[in-house]
Amino acid sequence: MSIFVEIRDLSKEFRSPEGGRHAVLTDVNLEIKQGEFVCLIGHSGCGKSTLLNIVAGLEKASRGQVLVDGQLVKRPGRDRMMMFQNYSLLPWLTAWENVAIAVDKAMSHKSKAERHRIVATYLEMVGLKDAARKKPRQLSGGMKQRVALARALAIKPKLLLLDEPFGALDALTRSSLQIELMQICEQNHITAIMVTHDVDEALLLSDRVVMLNTAASVSVGQILHVPFARPRIAAEMIDSPDYSALRHELLQFLHQQHQARYLAGLT
Numbered sequence: 001m002s003i004f005v006e007i008r009d010l011s012k013e014f015r016s017p018e019g020g021r022h023a024v025l026t027d028v029n030l031e032i033k034q035g036e037f038v039c040l041i042g043h044s045g046c047g048k049s050t051l052l053n054i055v056a057g058l059e060k061a062s063r064g065q066v067l068v069d070g071q072l073v074k075r076p077g078r079d080r081m082m083m084f085q086n087y088s089l090l091p092w093l094t095a096w097e098n099v100a101i102a103v104d105k106a107m108s109h110k111s112k113a114e115r116h117r118i119v120a121t122y123l124e125m126v127g128l129k130d131a132a133r134k135k136p137r138q139l140s141g142g143m144k145q146r147v148a149l150a151r152a153l154a155i156k157p158k159l160l161l162l163d164e165p166f167g168a169l170d171a172l173t174r175s176s177l178q179i180e181l182m183q184i185c186e187q188n189h190i191t192a193i194m195v196t197h198d199v200d201e202a203l204l205l206s207d208r209v210v211m212l213n214t215a216a217s218v219s220v221g222q223i224l225h226v227p228f229a230r231p232r233i234a235a236e237m238i239d240s241p242d243y244s245a246l247r248h249e250l251l252q253f254l255h256q257q258h259q260a261r262y263l264a265g266l267t
């Protein structure tokens with residue numbers, strides 16, 4: 001498979017309130033293949049969201065560059081859809097309208113009937129056919145996040161960027177949405193980068209888990225390959241001894257980071 005996302009020598013510094021500079025990401029180099037699912041994991045403040053925002057074009061790198069499908073990322077674009085923890089739906093529109101507004105804007109060249117078919121297809125894909133006429137306040141957190149997922153997928157982005165999308169959901173809803181997202185990405189060969197704090201979520205969804213260091217000379221620590229064949233069945237994966245070993249490796253990395261932060265006075 002060809003390389004689809006290239007992050008080259010990327011660093012990011014923010015201005016600190018005292019007027020100095022605060023390095024958040026240092027020399028990030030990462031290549032992601034088409035159809036690959038990569039999770040970013042690391043302690044709070046290590047720069048996961050910043051990296052995702054730079055790939056999205058919402059934030060500028062201080063040094064280095066990002067290429068998506070060979071194109072240099074300079075600003076946000078419809079080829080990269082972002083999904084956040086807080087649903088970001090328009091409260092005065094129905095589930096259908098929240099998806100339709102994105103489809104109408106991105107696909108104005110298509111006929112009205114075709115756009116209608118696309119909205120229906122994606123709402124059905126996320127199991128919301130019967131809730132299409134409901135407004136966000138009438139939907140549960142899981143349903144709202146399904147609308148956000150339908151909206152993100154309906155415009156057929158080249159790259160899906162997910163910033164802790166299930167962080168606000170209860171464990172059961174979270175688990176069913178993880179499985180749905182995994183199946184949708186597998187069936188549609190979607191390339192995705194996801195920020196998560198949840199090691200089980202990272203292992204279930206990822207082909208690779210990128211572990212980010214906090215305030216280190218190089219931001220990317222270890223990269224863990226998750227070798228389970230697809231389509232994956234969560235229950236079978238969790239029972240495998242390989243799963244426990246991978247989970248242990250991730251937890252150990254987070255634990256070491258915690259200790260390093262403690263010694264550096266960051267915790």
Ligand SMILES: Nc1ncnc2c1ncn2[C@@H]1O[C@H](COP(=O)(O)OP(=O)(O)OP(=O)(O)O)[C@@H](O)[C@H]1O
Nearest residue numbers: 014015024042043044045046047048049050051195
């Ligand atoms: N616009 C900004 N201006 C100044 N500092 C910022 C800005 N955005 C982020 N930071 C700082 O950069 C660091 C990394 O933030 P970021 O949100 O990327 O971390 P994170 O790993 O996603 O954290 P979390 O897991 O808590 O969401 C933090 O110290 C944060 O305060």
